[in-house]
Amino acid sequence: MATTTHGLKQITLPDLKGKVDPDWCPGCGDFGVLAALQKAVVELQIQPHHIVTISGIGCSSNLPGYLNTYGMHTLHGRALAVATGVKLANHSLTVVVTGGDGDGFGIGGNHFIHTMRRNVDLVYLAMDNQIYGLTTGQVSPTSRIGMKTKSTPFGSVEGPINPISLALAAGATFIARGFSGEQKHLTNLIKQAIQHKGFAFIDVFSPCVTYNHDNTYQWFKPRVKKLEDDASYDAGNWIAAMEKSQMWGEEIPIGKFFQRTDIPALHESEPILDEGEPLAHRKARIAPAVAMEFIAELM
Amino acid sequence: MVIDVQRAGPSTGVPTKTEQGDLWQMLGAGHGDYPRVIAAPVDIGDCFKLIPEMFNLVDKFQCPGIVLTDLLLSEGTTALDPEELNFNVEIDRGELITSAEHNSANGYKRYLFTESGVSPRAIPGVPGHIHTVATDEHQEDGVLISDEFTNPIKRREMMEKRQRKIAGIEAAVRTPELIGPPDADVTLIGWGSTHGVIEEVVEMLNEVGITANHLQIRWIVPFRGERILEILRKAKHTIIVENNYSGQFARYLRSETSFVPDGYIRKYDGEPFMPHHIVEAVKEQLSGRTKLSVPMHEIMV
Numbered sequence: 270m271a272t273t274t275h276g277l278k279q280i281t282l283p284d285l286k287g288k289v290d291p292d293w294c295p296g297c298g299d300f301g302v303l304a305a306l307q308k309a310v311v312e313l314q315i316q317p318h319h320i321v322t323i324s325g326i327g328c329s330s331n332l333p334g335y336l337n338t339y340g341m342h343t344l345h346g347r348a349l350a351v352a353t354g355v356k357l358a359n360h361s362l363t364v365v366v367t368g369g370d371g372d373g374f375g376i377g378g379n380h381f382i383h384t385m386r387r388n389v390d391l392v393y394l395a396m397d398n399q400i401y402g403l404t405t406g407q408v409s410p411t412s413r414i415g416m417k418t419k420s421t422p423f424g425s426v427e428g429p430i431n432p433i434s435l436a437l438a439a440g441a442t443f444i445a446r447g448f449s450g451e452q453k454h455l456t457n458l459i460k461q462a463i464q465h466k467g468f469a470f471i472d473v474f475s476p477c478v479t480y481n482h483d484n485t486y487q488w489f490k491p492r493v494k495k496l497e498d499d500a501s502y503d504a505g506n507w508i509a510a511m512e513k514s515q516m517w518g519e520e521i522p523i524g525k526f527f528q529r530t531d532i533p534a535l536h537e538s539e540p541i542l543d544e545g546e547p548l549a550h551r552k553a554r555i556a557p558a559v560a561m562e563f564i565a566e567l568m
Numbered sequence: 569m570v571i572d573v574q575r576a577g578p579s580t581g582v583p584t585k586t587e588q589g590d591l592w593q594m595l596g597a598g599h600g601d602y603p604r605v606i607a608a609p610v611d612i613g614d615c616f617k618l619i620p621e622m623f624n625l626v627d628k629f630q631c632p633g634i635v636l637t638d639l640l641l642s643e644g645t646t647a648l649d650p651e652e653l654n655f656n657v658e659i660d661r662g663e664l665i666t667s668a669e670h671n672s673a674n675g676y677k678r679y680l681f682t683e684s685g686v687s688p689r690a691i692p693g694v695p696g697h698i699h700t701v702a703t704d705e706h707q708e709d710g711v712l713i714s715d716e717f718t719n720p721i722k723r724r725e726m727m728e729k730r731q732r733k734i735a736g737i738e739a740a741v742r743t744p745e746l747i748g749p750p751d752a753d754v755t756l757i758g759w760g761s762t763h764g765v766i767e768e769v770v771e772m773l774n775e776v777g778i779t780a781n782h783l784q785i786r787w788i789v790p791f792r793g794e795r796i797l798e799i800l801r802k803a804k805h806t807i808i809v810e811n812n813y814s815g816q817f818a819r820y821l822r823s824e825t826s827f828v829p830d831g832y833i834r835k836y837d838g839e840p841f842m843p844h845h846i847v848e849a850v851k852e853q854l855s856g857r858t859k860l861s862v863p864m865h866e867i868m869v
Contacts, residue, residue, distance in 0.1 A: 288711050321692045333700045334712060339692035340700030355692065362693055549691055550666065560655035
């Protein structure tokens with residue numbers, strides 16, 4: 270009945286529709302991730318202009334153009350670095366980063382580790398399809414050993430990265446895994462990630478129906494098991510999370526692996542941001558006393 | 569804004585020593601053909617002045633700016649009158665939209681075609697101005713034209729829009745000026761950090777009866793080629809002084825103006841020029857013994 274929330278217009282799904290329709294292949298897992306993100310925003314009633322969606326390069330990195338929020342389609346692997354800047358410049362915004370496994374764990378691997386270590390208050394949705402799709406199917410950092418791709422005609426000889434274990438080791442404070450084929454579950458994870466104060470990482474299985482014939486919907490469906498279905502699983506237990514993260518094969522856990530809320534986010538520990546408005550709205554000036562102090566030091 | 573502190577390369581090279589060897593790297597940094605601003609501060613005090621100037625330019629014209637300095641300045645020391653350190657500089661962020669007062673109810677175009685080539689920039693969080701910033705080529709509203717929707721006509725318009733900024737940037741920077749008497753025996757041309765040493769060389773040459781003047785280039789891009797050519801055409805004997813092996817600035821000057829100087833003084837041993845190095849080189853060049861001098865740096869124990 271209410272048409273407004275906190276004096277602002279109520280947000281519905283059409284409000285989040287971007288200027289153009291996705292050019293993803295029919296059946297691409299990324300459609301499910303986009304839909305889940307839109308549903309999460311509607312359920313949380315966040316105004317679209319308060320959200321910035323930031324991506325790198327790749328099929329999944331085209332997502333900001335398909336969503337009506339502020340967006341930045343940046344350079345390959347650099348989305349997290351740009352997003353860190355956006356969050357520090359205006360920490361009142363909700364910042365969501367989207368991209369693929371190649372963009373995030375390959376080209377952007379270094380940024381991934383350090384953004385987690387810094388606990389930047391971002392939501393990072395990695396659409397993991399275990400292949401470089403936009404470039405028409407080359408081996409990626411999450412491709413399995415033996416996987417035949419255009420760049421590995423005899424099968425990959427490199428072991429894949431384990432994004433969940435890596436995130437646990439690097440100090441991310443919210444770590445989850447979703448599956449594009451599990452809409453409600455994924456929407457719920459994204460909602461929790463947005464509400465989490467700190468770095469929230471969701472590795473989302475988002476099958477590439479064109480170039481990855483190993484890790485298909487049919488392959489994932491019988492394997493994924495929700496952590497939430499196990500009442501004894503405690504997402505506050507780091508060691509249990511690390512053990513679960515090692516599971517792969519007949520059973521692959523999805524859901525919230527780990528969360529801790531006792532570590533401040535980067536913008537909460539930065540003394541410059543302690544008082545006053547976000548940086549973007551401040552008139553930054555060096556106070557005369559500070560200038561005098563600086564000159565005195567050199568005299 | 570990028571600050572490049574040049575050191576002696578290649579690779580790690582001589583990392584604790586100075587050189588002016590990155591000029592062409594900065595001219596060509598990044599792929600594609602797009603406007604940028606490059607300035608080489610002429611002394612340590614100038615580094616302080618240039619930074620706010622560069623910040624204003626890059627914000628106003630929405631393009632990258634490069635401060636091309638070197639180790640001589642970055643790790644050097646100098647005496648400065650505190651009066652020269654202005655902490656209350658003008659801040660001009662250009663056409664920035666920070667509140668919904670400019671509400672255009674979602675008709676906002678981040679890359680609006682304008683005569684200046686600069687489109688008003690809304691920062692995230694402002695109602696009614698939602699858009700996606702794109703590194704792919706795009707239309708005025710930010711929608712990509714790089715993949716499926718490639719559009720050669722729009723691409724051409726976008727290229728021309730970006731390049732139109734150059735006229736504005738050119739008008740915003742100071743033109744180079746000749747220091748000293750226009751009819752001097754020798755004109756010394758330098759760029760960036762060699763300003764101080766050349767200034768001293770001019771005095772020393774005057775003392776031994778050689779009149780000299782001095783053209784120091786601070787703005788590399790935009791490069792005011794016509795003005796520089798106007799100055800150099802009137803010069804009697806021109807020598808380019810620079811801290812590298814291949815004469816990167818000489819090549820740049822020639823590429824922009826077709827001007828070929830009478831001689832070159834270069835040094836690439838990791839150490840900056842000392843005044844007597846240049847004085848001796850000028851003397852040997854004026855006597856016609858050589859066109860290229862590479863002063864030997866004395867080893868001091």
